[in-house]
Amino acid sequence: MVQTKAEAETLRVLEKKRSILDAASKTFREKGFHKTGMRDVAARVGMTVGNLYYYFRNKEDLLAFCQEETLGRLDTLVRRLDAESLPAADRLGRLIVGHVRCLNEGIPGTLAHLEIPGDGGADLRARRDRYEASLRRILREGVAEGSFVPCDEKVAAMAILGSVNWTVRWFRPDGPASADEIGRAFAGQLVRGLLKPELAAGIRPESWSAPIGPGPESTEVTS
Amino acid sequence: MVQTKAEAETLRVLEKKRSILDAASKTFREKGFHKTGMRDVAARVGMTVGNLYYYFRNKEDLLAFCQEETLGRLDTLVRRLDAESLPAADRLGRLIVGHVRCLNEGIPGTLAHLEIPGDGGADLRARRDRYEASLRRILREGVAEGSFVPCDEKVAAMAILGSVNWTVRWFRPDGPASADEIGRAFAGQLVRGLLKPELAAGIRPESWSAPIGPGPESTEVTS
């Protein structure tokens, strides 16, 4: 039972870390990363500044874990899409809806994706690159299978990423439209922009509203 | 001739201000606004820190003028488009190409458009809103004239703005593609996403490469 005890300890700590990350994430989103002080985050969780540093090495770490969270969700999203083999248009549509939801939905809606990771974020950059590669692959396959209009998948990918990432700049949970609705609207518009005109009439953005799982359990919150 | 003398004085100052703004703009773009110090800007123009404050009140002012510069270009772009009455698809295409070029082309390619203006930037926010309103109007007219698929012009506008504004995050002048090429690719993709499928085959993004004038002379660089 030594294991259980140790794990109980760890769980307590893990929950604390998670609550801190929640507070940090929200505050980052509300005030922006630079305008957010450690003291702000501390106040939000109801602890003191110094105590934060018992759980996280520094501010950048806080940001890094937030980004990791989001990237984790995006990862599972991609993995899930790869599992079921759908035509490129549907996969892209689902990816876009899922992406918008990952960034804007749920409690720890993370703005962090916008911030540029510091030097310590080489790992994060790599994961982000991998995600972008997945997106480009979908586009390439769409062109290959003849449903997408021929185009430079790199540029097309940036257009799509711009649209979806930009949402964190203006989307508000209490606004008139939900993240899911925004996502479907975006997906319809963006997929239609890639599809060959004769196929464009057949898309059904309503069906692209994939369920978003919480981040993978495997997300390590170990500093 | 007293006027001439006074104006000569002013011109000297104006040039100095412009060179400072150039340096600031470039450095902001390279290192980001927050990572850029006044000392960096000063070093770039070849003057000392304190001297900057003889020409500009503070750092935020520097940012404000950079944004004003870009907004000025976008303004003239819109005005020019309104002059010649084209179908909505062509106007939107030209707007997109022009926007991408405004943000990424030429010497003072300004990243500032991304940064969120502080309290002093109410004026800037208003101008930006006006620009976005113009974009939405084009979309609305496109829907009205029956060439665009029915959609929420507000959401569609955000998708477009996201794509084009995001370019400042990844576009590099020495990269493989020019701002104009990127702009045309974006325009093709984004316009096609809005057009009714039966019309989508007829678009010519090549023709949307509008000439970009320098910012309007009326741009006041008076602090």
Place this chain on the structure above:
DNA sequence: ATAGGATTTGAACCATGGTTCAAACCAAGG
């Protein structure tokens, strides 16, 4: 209960970087 480690505190530390300022400099004009 009590020792020992985990946790929390609050204050202080300190680098960064925006900003100020008085003195020096450098024209032109008288």
Place this chain on the structure above:
DNA sequence: CCTTGGTTTGAACCATGGTTCAAATCCTAT
């Protein structure tokens, strides 16, 4: 010349905010 006002300097000022730390507190095991 020498005065005047626009310009430049370099150092210092100082608030902000991330970070550290020794002491206090709490929890758990023996």
